[in-house]
Structures are given as structure tokens and as C-alpha cells.
Amino acid sequence: MASSSKEQLSSPGGILPFLIKYNTVFIFVLLVVFSAFISDVFFTSVNLSNLLKQVSGIGIISIGMLIVILTGGIDLSVGSMIALLAVAFALLVNIFALPLAILMTIAIGFSLGSVSGYLVAYQKMAPFIATLALMTVARGLAFIYSKGSPITFDTYGGLYMSNFANNSFLGIPNIAIVFFIIVILAMIMLRYNVFGRVIIAIGSNEEASRLSGLKVNKYKFLVYAISGALAAIAAIIVASRTNLGSPNMGMAWELDAIAAVVIGGASLSGGRGTAINTLMGVLILGLISNILNLLNVPSYPQQVVKGAIIIFAVLLQRFENK
Amino acid sequence: MQNSTSEYRLEMSGISKRFGVVSVLENVNLKVKHGEIHALLGENGAGKSTLMKILSGVHQKDAGRVVLNGKEIAPKNTHDGQVLGINVVYQELSLVNDLSVAENIYLHKLGASKFWMNWKKINKDAQELIDSLGFKIDATAKVRDLSIVQKQVVEIAKAISEDTEILVLDEPTTVFDPTDTQKLFDNLFKLKERGISIIYISHHLEEIFKIADTVTVLRDGVDTGSIPVKETDTDGVIQLMIGRKLEDLYPERNSTLGGAPIFEVKNLSAKDTLVHDVSFAVRPGEVLGIAGLGGSGRTETAKLIFGADRKKSGQIFLNGEEIATRSPSEAVDHNIGLVSENRKEEGVFLPLSIQKNISVTDFSAISGKFGFINAENESKNVNNLIEKLNIKTPSAEVPVKNLSGGNQQKVALAKWLSIDSKVILIDEPTRGVDVGAKVEIYSLINEVAQNGVGVIVISSDMPEIMGIADRILVMHEGTIYGELSKEEFTEENILRFAIGEPLKK
Numbered sequence: 001m002a003s004s005s006k007e008q009l010s011s012p013g014g015i016l017p018f019l020i021k022y023n024t025v026f027i028f029v030l031l032v033v034f035s036a037f038i039s040d041v042f043f044t045s046v047n048l049s050n051l052l053k054q055v056s057g058i059g060i061i062s063i064g065m066l067i068v069i070l071t072g073g074i075d076l077s078v079g080s081m082i083a084l085l086a087v088a089f090a091l092l093v094n095i096f097a098l099p100l101a102i103l104m105t106i107a108i109g110f111s112l113g114s115v116s117g118y119l120v121a122y123q124k125m126a127p128f129i130a131t132l133a134l135m136t137v138a139r140g141l142a143f144i145y146s147k148g149s150p151i152t153f154d155t156y157g158g159l160y161m162s163n164f165a166n167n168s169f170l171g172i173p174n175i176a177i178v179f180f181i182i183v184i185l186a187m188i189m190l191r192y193n194v195f196g197r198v199i200i201a202i203g204s205n206e207e208a209s210r211l212s213g214l215k216v217n218k219y220k221f222l223v224y225a226i227s228g229a230l231a232a233i234a235a236i237i238v239a240s241r242t243n244l245g246s247p248n249m250g251m252a253w254e255l256d257a258i259a260a261v262v263i264g265g266a267s268l269s270g271g272r273g274t275a276i277n278t279l280m281g282v283l284i285l286g287l288i289s290n291i292l293n294l295l296n297v298p299s300y301p302q303q304v305v306k307g308a309i310i311i312f313a314v315l316l317q318r319f320e321n322k
Numbered sequence: 323m324q325n326s327t328s329e330y331r332l333e334m335s336g337i338s339k340r341f342g343v344v345s346v347l348e349n350v351n352l353k354v355k356h357g358e359i360h361a362l363l364g365e366n367g368a369g370k371s372t373l374m375k376i377l378s379g380v381h382q383k384d385a386g387r388v389v390l391n392g393k394e395i396a397p398k399n400t401h402d403g404q405v406l407g408i409n410v411v412y413q414e415l416s417l418v419n420d421l422s423v424a425e426n427i428y429l430h431k432l433g434a435s436k437f438w439m440n441w442k443k444i445n446k447d448a449q450e451l452i453d454s455l456g457f458k459i460d461a462t463a464k465v466r467d468l469s470i471v472q473k474q475v476v477e478i479a480k481a482i483s484e485d486t487e488i489l490v491l492d493e494p495t496t497v498f499d500p501t502d503t504q505k506l507f508d509n510l511f512k513l514k515e516r517g518i519s520i521i522y523i524s525h526h527l528e529e530i531f532k533i534a535d536t537v538t539v540l541r542d543g544v545d546t547g548s549i550p551v552k553e554t555d556t557d558g559v560i561q562l563m564i565g566r567k568l569e570d571l572y573p574e575r576n577s578t579l580g581g582a583p584i585f586e587v588k589n590l591s592a593k594d595t596l597v598h599d600v601s602f603a604v605r606p607g608e609v610l611g612i613a614g615l616g617g618s619g620r621t622e623t624a625k626l627i628f629g630a631d632r633k634k635s636g637q638i639f640l641n642g643e644e645i646a647t648r649s650p651s652e653a654v655d656h657n658i659g660l661v662s663e664n665r666k667e668e669g670v671f672l673p674l675s676i677q678k679n680i681s682v683t684d685f686s687a688i689s690g691k692f693g694f695i696n697a698e699n700e701s702k703n704v705n706n707l708i709e710k711l712n713i714k715t716p717s718a719e720v721p722v723k724n725l726s727g728g729n730q731q732k733v734a735l736a737k738w739l740s741i742d743s744k745v746i747l748i749d750e751p752t753r754g755v756d757v758g759a760k761v762e763i764y765s766l767i768n769e770v771a772q773n774g775v776g777v778i779v780i781s782s783d784m785p786e787i788m789g790i791a792d793r794i795l796v797m798h799e800g801t802i803y804g805e806l807s808k809e810e811f812t813e814e815n816i817l818r819f820a821i822g823e824p825l826k827k
Contacts, residue, residue, distance in 0.1 A: 194685040194693035201682055204671045211630060211668050212682045212737065213654025271673055 023316040024265055024280040027309075031284060035291040042294060049168060052176035053241065055286035057082070058256050059179045059279070060234040063186045064227030065257040066278045070190075071223050072203040072270025073127035077116060077134035078231045078257060082250030083142035085109050085235035090151035090158070090245030098157030106232040112138065113228020117221035131224075135254070142247035150246035158243065165240035175237045182230065186275035199223060203270025259306070260285050263313040284309065331356045331519045332377075332488055337386035339372055346372045347543045349386070354488070354536075357517045359510060361530040361551070363563060364540035370523050371413075373540070374490050377521075378410045379403035390487070404430060407487030411477050411494055419466040424448035426465055427480045451479050456505050470497045478506070482513060489513065490521045495529065496617055507533050525615045527556050527821055539563055557826075560814050572789030573768040581605070582642065584776040585658075585745045587627060590636030595622040596800035600636070604745065604776035609767060611791025612780045615820045619800040620780045621663055624747045628660040629653045640744065654683060659738030663749035663780070665727075669734040672723040676715060677704045679722050679733050684741040707736040712762055728759025735766065745776040752786060764790055784813045798822045 035042045042048075061078040068075045088108055092101040112134065119130035153162060165175050172180075190196030198219050202209045210216045239245040264281030266273025288309060292302045332354040339347040347369045354360045364370050375381040377388065379397030388395050390406060397403040403410075417426050424445045448461035457475045465473060474497050481489055491510075495503045510520055510533060522534060530537060531551060538548040539562040546562045583603035591598040597619045604610045614620050625631040627638065629647035638645055640656055647653040650660070662668035671679050681688060681700055688700040704718045711732045715725060722733055731752070738746050751767065752760045767790055771777045781787040787794055788811040795802045796819035804819035815825055 192694055192697075194689050194695060197678060197682070197685070197695070201671055201674065201678070204673050205667070207668050208662075208671055209682070211628070211650050211660060211662055213651040214682065215651050271671075 023313065024263065024277050024284070027263075027313060027316075028280050028284050028287070031287045031291070035287060035294075039291060039294045042291065045171060047290070047294070049171070049173050049176075051286055051290045052179075053173045054289070055282050056173070056175040056179040057234045057238040057250075058253055058260065058285075059282040060182055060230050060237070061227070061253060062257040062260040062278050062282050063182055063275060064230035065254070066261050066264070066266060066273055066275060067186070067190075067199060067223045068127070068227050069258075069261050069266050069268060070203045070270055070273055071199045071220055072206065073120060073220065073223065074131065074258070074268070075113075075116065075224060075227045076128065076131040076254050077112070077138055078227060078234075079250040079253035079255075080135045080138035080142065081109060081112060081228060081231035082235045082238060082253060083247045084112070084138040084145070085232045086239035086245035086249045087142045087146040087151060087247055088245070089232075089236050089239050090153060091145065093153055093158045093161065094151075094155050096157075098160060101157060102236060105236055106229050109232025109235070110225050110229040113225040113231070114221065116228070117224030120224060121217040121220035139247070146245065146247045148247065150244045150248075152244045153240075158240075161236070161240040162243040165237055175241070178233070178237060182233070183275050183279045190275055195219075200271055203267075203272070205271075256285060259310050263310060265313075265317050281313075284313075329355060331391060333387070333389040334373070334377065335387050335389075337373065337376060337388070338384050339369075339376060339381065340384055345543060347376075347383075350540065350543070350545045351548075352521075352538055352545065353548065354519045354521060356519060357514050358535045359514055359520045359522055359533050361534035361537040362521055362523045362540065363527075363530065363537060363559060368540040369543040370540055371492060374410060374492065374521065374523070377403070377488070378408050378490065401430075407485055408490070409481035409486045409488070410490040411474075411481045411492060413492045413496070415473050415477055417465045417473055417476060417480075420464065422462050422464055423452070423459055423468070423476050424461040426476055427451065427461075429480070448479075451482075452476075455479060455509050457502075471499075471502060474498070478509075482518075486513075486518055488519045488521065490523070492523045493525065493617075494522075495524065495526065503529070525821060527559060527823075530559070531556070556823075560817055563813075563817065572786075573765040575609070575768060575790070575792060583639075584641060584774075586639040586642075588637045588639070590623070590626060590638070591634040592622060592626050593632040593634045595619065595626070595631060597622045597626055597631075599801050600626075602795055602802065602805075604778060606774045606776055607771050608793065609771045609777045609779060609791050611787040611794040612778060612797060613782075613784065613787050613794050613816050613820060614797030614803075616782065618797040618820065620797050621749055622800075623797065624660060624749050624778070624780055627653070628658060628747060630660070654741070657742055657744040659683070659741070659743040659746045661731075661734050661738065661746065661748040661751065663753060665730055665734055665754070670722045670730055673721055675719045675721055676708065676713065676725075676733055677701065677718040680704050680707055680736045680740050683737045687741075703740060707740055711736050711739075711766060726759070728755040728763070731755050731759065731763060732766075735763070739770070743775055745778070746770065747778045747780070749780045750783075751779055751781065752783070760786075784816055787816075788813070796820050 061082070064078060065075055085105055085108060089101060089105040092104050096104065116131045116134050119125040120127050153159060167174055169177060198214055201214060202216055202219060206216060238249055260281035261273060261278050262268065262281070263284055264273060264277035266278065285306065288306055289302060292305060330353045334350065334352040337347055337350045350369070350373060352373065362370050372381060376383045379399045379402045382398070395406055397406060397408070418429065421429070427448045428444050445461050452459050452461060452475070455475065459468065459472050459475060465476065468476065474494065478494065494506060498506065514520060524530060534551050536548055536550055537554070537559060539546045539559065541563060584606040586603040588601050590600045600623055602610070612620050612623065622631060626633060627647065629649045629652055638647060645656050647656065647658065666672060677700065681704065685693065685695065688703060689695045701718060708715065708718060713729050713732045713736070715729065722730055725733065748767065751763055755763065767777055767779065779787065779791060792808060794806045794811065794816065796804050796806065796816055798820055799822065803822060806815055818825055
């Protein structure tokens with residue numbers, strides 16, 4: 001006993017353990033410095049604001065993905081949900097007042113997420129399977145309701161939204177502000193609220209959670225519903241940027257979201273991960289695309305580099321876990 | 323003994339084995355003759371299974387010699403053991419559900435012989451083997467579709483399907499009814515005639531006296547000697563199995579028991595387990611012990627009360643009022659707590675901090691509106707408990723996995739003390755806990771009871787349960803077989819009830 005408490009007391013010194021502990025931040029800083037050296041355009045406000053706009057949509061669904069992954073689950077449906085919900089929002093905003101259209105879209109997202117949640121929590125279906133099914137259903141519905149082609153905003157409400165999505169406040173793109181607010185809310189909920197405590201407990205030991213009297217099913221249901229609602233917010237943002245809702249939106253975004261969460265150090269088996277690190281993961285992925293675009297690297301090599309970074313990040317985390 | 327080594331087929335001598343710092347076997351000897359049925363007895367945790375796992379190659383011995391047919395052997399895995407002719411039927415079934423009966427029986431040979439399988443022959447051989455055992459099972463059926471009894475038969479068939487020299491059976495009859503048991507015994511006698519040596523582990527003493535030639539008793543990892551069955555009787559064997567001295571581990575119980583029961587269970591039966599018709603009452607301040615052998619339904623009873631298993635029928639009363647515990651969260655709402663026997667998998671959250679482990683049972687005291695946690699209240703509450711329970715840690719932020727077994731167990735207890743529990747069920751309070759922490763946990767249980775909580779302690783450790791309980795219920799085959807008052811506490815009495823025999827007059 002004495003030896004193990006000593007280990008705890010003396011925090012390891014030196015630069016390497018520090019780097020391993022904050023590996024996500026380390027990679028992020030490394031990439032920023034590297035980008036700044038390699039390209040003159042990188043540190044321009046236009047480029048940085050573009051970068052933030054590009055990552056905001058994926059960033060928001062990554063936060064949803066994080067809370068699902070914290071419980072030990074996974075949500076493969078979010079990419080397709082973006083397509084369906086973007087189409088839904090375009091249709092709704094052309095009929096109803098803007099606030100109502102936004103609320104209705106979020107409600108649809110929440111309900112679709114609830115379907116996954118119900119299947120996982122109450123029907124004991126594997127999260128991978130349940131959300132895989134939802135993924136196909138959502139994509140299919142997106143094509144059905146849009147009749148296969150993009151739906152443009154053609155009312156005042158729609159125009160207002162696309163204005164909002166393409167403008168900035170104090171130099172920060174509005175949609176990035178929405179993303180950051182969601183990150184901060186997630187941080188607060190995960191760190192200071194019972195909600196975060198419970199989902200981390202479930203992810204770290206589901207049976208012990210049940211035997212501690214936690215309402216495991218309720219929370220498992222809830223995380224998928226929230227992930228759906230966040231997909232709705234992302235969909236509204238993504239659609240508003242281009243002034244239309246298309247059934248082709250969000251293709252394979254669920255994989256980018258999972259990658260961001262994993263680069264952010266979360267464990268796919270649950271119980272470990274933070275909102276701030278997921279934000280880092282999102283920014284790292286965005287940075288890689290950004291700098292490779294600036295260097296005119298074609299998109300196929302970009303994918304190879306992305307994959308390599310994921311492997312590198314996860315290998316680093318293995319040291320941390322030791 | 324050295325005059326006729328050839329008399330024995332198997333000689334295990336001076337076997338020792340430690341797991342970490344815990345010594346499981348110390349200088350154990352076991353000698354088995356050709357064509358002998360040798361019973362191996364002992365309480366739970368006495369080391370029987372470990373000894374057999376060393377024989378079969380699952381574990382490696384730290385010291386000692388294993389001699390088979392005059393040659394020293396040291397199997398490194400179960401395959402080595404099988405090649406040497408040592409086959410074991412474990413308590414936990416090890417069949418592949420998705421394969422057929424025949425495939426399971428010849429699993430070890432699949433892929434070993436030729437490229438093409440002769441399914442006709444395999445199925446025919448398997449069918450003949452099962453028929454010869456006298457059971458009716460289709461060799462081509464999927465194991466998944468078999469009953470538990472049939473699975474056990476397949477398991478046994480698998481073990482004797484090749485050139486078995488030594489057959490080990492670990493509690494083979496727990497799922498059998500008397501007819502099936504008799505069939506098994508007939509088969510064992512046949513195998514014995516073929517010269518196969520059988521090591522038979524069982525809690526049922528009557529079985530031992532029916533079939534065994536010799537009996538060896540293990541106690542706390544030490545063998546207390548082997549005797550021919552003819553020269554002993556039930557009392558003699560029980561004498562060998564117990565015989566420890568109670569130490570001064572246990573706190574003085576000067577319980578002032580309240581009159582009306584704080585907690586009562588009436589005719590509780592489970593939907594999915596063997597537990598049936600369990601009734602008992604606990605008075606405030608009482609420590610009620612539940613004893614019984616492994617598989618008698620003790621843990622299942624606790625889980626049933628706590629709402630973790632599904633109930634078929636029965637009632638639960640708290641302070642005279644009927645309550646429903648359909649889920650653990652309902653039980654916790656009624657201030658009932660359960661400390662699981664399986665600490666690492668069900669009791670604590672290993673990667674999480676002590677603080678998060680303790681707070682998990684009740685957030686209402688430490689959180690305000692909208693579920694935001696008041697850090698000050700939380701750390702006050704947690705630090706109080708760390709101090710009260712003497713959990714040895716530099717801070718409340720330390721992950722529980724870094725604590726010793728005893729301190730982990732204290733954390734598992736602390737989470738039920740942080741809520742105002744009225745009833746606490748404690749399953750194996752000191753499993754994997756060192757002696758120092760044991761004493762602390764015992765006096766903690768004592769203290770909790772004195773504060774008017776109804777404490778129900780389940781334990782396989784007989785001295786422990788006699789040391790801390792005011793009254794002991796003994797379970798046998800899923801229900802309460804008998805009750806012992808403090809004056810009647812002896813290991814022999816517990817053991818008699820546990821194996822389903824009346825007390826000796």
C-alpha cells in the first residue's frame with residue numbers, strides 16, 4: 001500500500017511524461033507551428049476563419065459522438081442524420097417561421113436519436129448495429145424527402161440564417177461561436193454535472209453502475225437522443241452556409257467525428273474522454289486538411305496523412321495509459 | 323510410502339502455489355492408484371480447483387513434483403495435459419455453443435488429423451459414445467439447443483473420449499437429478515473397471531461415500547491427509563474439513579436488538595435462478611449471516627432482494643411496509659445497499675477516483691438544482707468517509723485501481739454509508755482482503771449495525787460468519803435450509819445444513 005501511495009504522490013517530472021500526458025495539445029501546437037512555417041497564407045484571418053467554419057459542423061457532431069462514446073457506445077448515424085436534417089430544415093424553413101423551423105429540426109433530430117437510444121438501451125441492441133441501421137434509414141429518407149436534389153432556402157428566414165452562418169462576430173465566425181458554446185456546455189455538463197458523472201460511470205463499468213442504483217438505461221437512451229439533437233444543430237449550420245439542404249451532405253462525417261474523439265484521447269470502450277480534448281481532435285483534423293489544401297496536396301494523399309495522424313495519436317495515448 | 327511407487331498411477335507431492343502474495347497451496351500431497359475413485363474435499367477456497375488446474379496444465383506449480391506412471395511431468399497448458407491423458411470436467415462448462423455435440427466431443431482432434439473431415443464417422447463415434455453413457459442426446463444437435471444437464475453430459479463425454487488415464491470431475495452432479503446422478507455413477511464404475519483413475523470433487527458427502535475409495539481433504543491450501551473411505555464416516559470427514567481455531571479477528575458484539583424487524587422477506591422466488599421460497603427477517607442492529615456452499619443461491623438471493631435479478635413472486639417489507647425493488651435503483655431509493663462479492667467487476671469503478679466511486683450512489687445530497695455538483699459538499703462528505711473508514715490514500719482523487727484490495731473494499735462499502743442506508747447486503751465482505759483490513763471491515767460492520775442498520779452478510783468463510791453474525795441462515799439448493807442461533811454456531815452445524823443434512827442430536 002505504502003509503495004502505491006508514494007507513486008501517486010510523486011508526479012513524474014521531465015518533459016517526455018508531460019508531452020505524453022498532454023499529447024493532444026502537443027500535436028495541435030506542433031501542427032500550428034509547422035503550418036505557420038510552411039505556408040504564408042496560414043496565419044491570415046481569412047484562412048483561419050475558413051478553417052473554423054469548416055470544422056464547426058463536424059465539431060458539433062463530435063461532441064455528440066463523445067458523450068455516446070463515453071458510455072461505451074457509438075453513433076454511426078450522425079453523418080446521414082445531417083443530410084436528412086439539412087433537407088428537413090430547408091423544407092421547414094420554407095414553410096414555417098425561422099425559430100419554429102429550428103426547433104422542429106432539433107426535435108426531429110432528438111426523436112431520431114431516441115430511436116437509436118431506445119434500441120440500444122431498452123432492446124439491448126449493439127450500438128454499432130442500431131446506429132448502422134439508423135444511418136441507412138436517415139440517408140434513404142433524406143433522398144426521399146428531397147426527391148434526390150438539393151432544396152434551396154427561398155424565404156426571408158432562410159436568408160437570415162445563411163447570413164448568420166456566413167458572418168462573423170469580433171472576427172470569429174458565428175457558427176464557430178455556436179460550436180464553442182456547445183463545447184463549453186459539454187465541458188460543464190461532463191465535469192460539474194451529475195449527467196457527466198453518470199455517463200462516465202456507465203462507460204467505465206456498466207454493471208457496477210447498475211448495482212449502484214444508477215438509471216443506466218435512461219442515460220444510455222439520453223446520450224443517443226442528445227447526439228441526434230446535436231446532429232440537427234450541425235445540419236442547420238451546414239445547410240445555412242450553402243443556403244440549401246442536400247441529401248448528399250455529411251457523407252462519412254460519422255467517421256471523422258469518431259476520429260476526432262479518438263485523437264482527443266477518448267477510449268472507445270467508454271469512461272474516458274473530455275470535451276476540450278475532443279475540440280483539439282476536431283481542430284487537428286481540420287488543420288491537417290487545411291494545410292494540405294494550402295500546399296495543393298490532392299485529396300487522396302490527404303486521406304493517407306489523416307490516417308497516419310490517427311495512428312500516431314493513438315499510439316501516443318498508449319504510453320499515457322501505461 | 324516409497325516401497326511401492328508403482329502402486330500409484332499419479333503422485334503429486336509437495337505441491338506449492340502462490341498467487342501474488344497469497345499462498346493457495348502449501349506442500350500438498352495427492353496419490354491416486356490405478357482404477358481408483360479418489361474424492362477430493364474441502365471448503366470453498368481450500369485449493370481443490372487450483373490443485374487440479376496444476377495437474378491439468380492450466381496453472382504451473384511453484385514447487386513440488388508431479389509423477390505420472392513413474393515419469394515426472396510438468397504440463398504447460400491443457401493441451402499438454404490432454405496428451406498425457408489428463409482430462410478435466412470443470413464446474414464452468416467449456417463447450418462451444420455453435421458447434422454440434424459431435425464436433426465438441428472431438429474438438430481437440432479437428433484439424434489435427436487430416437485435411438478432410440469424415441463427418442459420418444465423427445458423428446457415428448460421438449453417438450456411440452453418448453449412447454454408451456446411457457443418455458439420450460443427438461450427436462448432430464447444436465450444443466446451444468441442449469439443456470444444462472445434456473451439456474454436462476457432453477462435457478463428460480468429451481473428457482473420456484480419448485485415451486484418458488486420469489479423469490477429474492469438479493462438482494459434476496450439481497445440475498443432475500438423482501436418476502442422472504446414478505447413471506453417472508454407473509459410468510464412473512465402468513471407467514474404473516477399465517483402469518482409469520478418477521479424481522472426484524464434490525460437496526455432497528453422501529456421494530463420496532457411495533462411490534469413492536479414498537478421500538483426501540484440503541484445508542486452507544494444506545492437505546490434512548488421505549484415508550480410505552471404508553475407515554471413516556461423515557463425522558470423520560467433517561472433522562478433517564474444519565478444525566481451525568477462531569482467532570481474535572472479530573469485534574465484541576453487544577448488540578441491542580430492536581424488537582420489530584426493520585426488513586423482512588417473504589416467500590421470495592426468482593425468475594431466472596434457483597432461488598425459491600426464501601423468507602427471513604432482520605431486526606435493526608442485527609447482523610444476519612447467510613452461509614451455504616458455492617452455488618446454493620446466496621449471491622442470487624442478495625441480487626434478487628436488491629432488484630438486480632428478476633423476481634417471480636414474494637414480498638419485501640421495510641419497516642413493516644411493503645416495498646417493490648424491481649431494479650437496483652428502486653432498491654437504492656429505499657435505502658437498501660449491496661456490496662457485491664465481485665468487487666472489480668460489479669463493486670467499484672477501477673479507473674475512477676475514490677471520490678467519484680463514493681458519490682455515485684446518491685447525488686441528491688451533493689448537487690443542487692439542475693444536477694450541478696457542489697464540489698465543497700462532495701469533498702467534505704468523501705473525506706469524512708475516507709477518514710472514518712481509514713482508507714489509506716494520499717487523496718480522494720486517486721483512482722481506485724491504485725488501492726489495495728482491502729482499501730478497494732472499503733470504498734465499495736463507503737458508497738453505501740454515504741447514503742443513509744437502512745439495510746446493507748454484504749456479499750463476501752473480505753474476499754481478497756488482507757488480515758489488517760479484515761479486522762477494520764469487521765468492526766465497521768459492527769458499528770454500522772449498532773447504528774440501527776440491518777446488516778446481511780453472506781460469506782463462504784465459516785469462522786468469519788460465526789465471528790460477526792448474530793444469527794446464521796444456511797442455504798441449500800436455492801432456499802434456506804436451516805437457521806442457527808448464536809449458541810448453535812459450529813462449522814459442523816453450518817456444513818451439515820449446507821449439504822442438506824439435519825443437525826446431529
